[in-house]
Structures are given as C-alpha cells and as structure tokens.
Amino acid sequence: MTAAPDSVGFADCLSKFVFEHAAIRGAVVSVDDACRAILACHPYPPALGRALAELLAASALLASTLKFKGALGVQLQGTGPVRLLVVECDAELNLRATAQWTAAADALPADASLATLAGDAAKSRLAITLDPRDGGPIYQGIVALEADSIAALIQHYLTASEQIDGRMLLARAGTRVRGFLLQRMPGAAAVDDATWQRASLQLDRMAPRQLLAAAGVEELLRTQFVDDDLRLFAPRGVRFRCRCSEEKVARVLRMLGRAEVEDILVEQGRVGVTCEFCNREYTYAAADARALFDAMATTRAEPHSGTAH
16 A cells, blocks of 8 residues: 555544556545534434434545535435435535424434435435536536435435445444545446455445544555555545634625614614524624625625524
8 A cells, every 4th residue: 555644543534545556546534523513513413413423424525526626515405303404515625514403303213314304205305516616507416315324325326416336434433423435436447347346345344333443544444455556645634614704694684684684673782693504693783783784895695504683
C-alpha cells in the first residue's frame, strides 16, 4: 500500500484511496465529533438520531465524489413520525442537518428504517440533490424506500441514478460514526471485473464492528484488501458548520416584509429568527429590525431555513 505521510487515524476525516491496477476507488469517513455536535442541536429521538448519524456519513462519502464546488443534499419527506429530514454536505465536507418529527418517533426502535420513520413508503420520498451553486443545473435523484438499510438505499441510488456500481457500509456505536464507500470508476472495463467482484464481496462481508474497531484507515484497508495494491491519499477534515449568519437572517426579515415584521414587533416587542439547523437564535430589538428596511439591500435573497417569531 502507498500511503500519504499523514494518512493515519480516524478523527473526523475522510480518506480516499484507489486500486493501483484496477479502475476502482473508495473512501472511508469518520464523523464522530461532527455528528455529536449536530445531534446536540435538537432533542432527536433515538431512531431519528441513528438515521441522521448514518446519513451524515453517507452524505460526506457522496460529497467527496463531487466534481464541482457545490453541495449535496439528502432529504426525506414523510407523512409518519418523521415529516422532514435534511442532511447537507458541501464540497469542503462541511455538514449540517435538521429534522421535523412527531411524538410517535420517540416510541420507534433505534434501528427503525427510513420507511418506518417516514410512515407510508408510497407517500414518502427520499431525494438526493446535487447543487453546483455556480449557475449550473441542479440534479435530483429520487430513491424508493424499498430497502431496510440506509447503505442499501444509497447503493441503489448509485446504480440507478449515477449508473456506477458501488458498495457502502455504515456503522454507528455510541459516539463513533463511520462509513465506507467502494465504487467502480466510470472508465472501468472488463479487465477490472475480477478485482471488483473480489473487493465488493470483501466489503459485503465486512461487519460494522470491524469498521468501528479499526484504529486507522491504513490498518483497515491493509486488513480487508490483503491481495490488492492500494494508494491512500491524505485525509480531509470533516466538520459541522452551519451556513446561517446575520446577513442571511437580515435577508429573511426583508423577505417577510416590513408589515409582517411590524406585526411581530407589536405583539412581542422584538423579532427572533431561529436557525432550524443549528438552533441558534438571532434577536432584533425594534430599532434594529426597522433599520433593516431603512437600509434595504438590493441583493437577491436566498431561501431561508429559519423560523421568525
């Protein structure tokens, strides 16, 4: 195995690798601290917290394959215990997430599937969106909630939408959250078939506990792919980072309009906007709220993710 000098450990990082003699690539990710920080923002029920943890790892793995400087979003919309679940990861591997749920979610088993979380699978949808954020077209793929595991759902997405053979393993235990992605490259040929079959079968056989127990990426790859020559690249950091800001909140209030803001001021004496992702509250006194309209900006506002009250 050829490894970068600093490619050790599992501390909130994503490490890519390639097979030297076959058109196969992969990535291994840990999102321990990022997941812990994200789940601390809201009192998520155990089943929802587990699903969010796995989707954070899966989103980071998928985002690492992007060829543009945009973002990848995973959104579950349902009619059951979980009405909405959103996970976002940009090209810099900044993660954030949020969800809306009912009291029924508290009673679900921790290993409940996304279909169970969403309720009626026929009336629910799982969408994966690729947003270049540079004026390019937005791509969205819809994944049927037909598999029990999140990893299996993502594999179906890769095969059906991306038309790329892939395998994924996701694991969480306590504060450890890890993911493993293995893919054939777009230029793969028949000569790579034997290596792909052997490597994908090895990942299928890997138990979640093996992924969680590994002390480092190099050790994991060396143990699992003993017959293959791999090149491991330097790791990239993965972190929780919300995109909310004072500037964006000001845009939200301007979009609401002066009349609605004045109504809130009459009722409460102030205006508060809470970010649905990180749960940070932005509070404006009456004079500060009115000043936003006195200095009305002409820049185009982006869709908001907050709730004004």
